[in-house]
Amino acid sequence: MHLAYPAVLAALLFCTGLYGVLARRNTILVLMSVELMLNAVNLNLVAFDVWLRDTLHSGQALTLFTIAVAAAEIGIGLAIVLAVHRSRGTSDVDRLRDTAETDDAEALPDDTDDAADGARATADQATAPAGKAQKAEATA
Amino acid sequence: MNLAAAAGHPGFLSPTGVEIAFLLVGVATLGAAVVTVTTKQLVHAALWLVVALGGLAVEYLLLTAEFIAWVQVLIYVGSIVVLLLFGLMLTRAPIGRSPDADSGNRWVALGVAAASAAALVWVVVDAFRATWIDLDGPAQGSTDVTGAFLFRHWVLPFEALSVLLLAALVGAIVLSRKNTESTQGTQGTQGTKDAAARRTATGDDPATGDDDATREDKS
Known part of the structure; x- marks a missing residue:
């Protein structure tokens, strides 16, 4: 298989996730886009591991570790989102402006x-x- | 193409069956990912994410990484999407179209994503134009091979990962626990004064205190 196929697919998936992270307003949708970006990296790791025929198989091992870290990340992230939603009443990233430098409308x-x-x-x-x-x- | 074939490589214009399958599944995966980041229905975004992650699992299978494909199905499709759906449910996400799903800087985000996509695709295609993956021979990611390299060369990171998962478990419990003291502390002084007054009233004289409390609730 040509190596460009998985590499291009991973690049496009990463940029799709990048668009989602930048453009989405709901925090959980931002987390979904982060998952897409992580999966693009995983696809790259697997493809290059299979291409290089590494004896240690570092790419596949790192892919497994990335999946586990992503599971931990989504658990912690959802816990934070739920805590923020409970204390602020919203999970909208545009409204959580407590640490913003401008002092309009949402100061402490x-x-x-x-x-x-x-x-x-x-x-x-x-x-x-x-x-x-x-x-x-x-x-x- | 003849030169490429003479050099021992297949050509661009003679895709194998695996390449065609990879291309079709990749188009479906990319389409599902695009729908995930653009749909205005929040629950549908999570369900399209299932399609995208499942398509990636098929891509892993085509790359002969079987174990990672099934781990992907188990962890991503099985648990992470379910967690995301529970998160959507607990944050009272609206069912149906929500008009404010996208932020105001959508066009800036689209420009950044398109620019980075163009740069990345150009660099990647230019770098790996003449590189082919040899998928013949024994599978490089079967459960046998994965177990061997994971527990022969990567035991220490594997065990460290279990500590990380434990820390994430404890952290999620601590973060999502209802901290009653701090919520009482952050309440307004008016509310705590009322509650304290009500408590002292009921403590001093139960009969009249109850009457006071019910009268306050009615008024």
């Missing part, structure tokens, strides 16, 4: 208490109470 509740009086611009004053109320509703 302590910061809004301190800074809502004077330092905030008028545009932020319109959006800050909504974000604060949403946060309080999610944490209650």
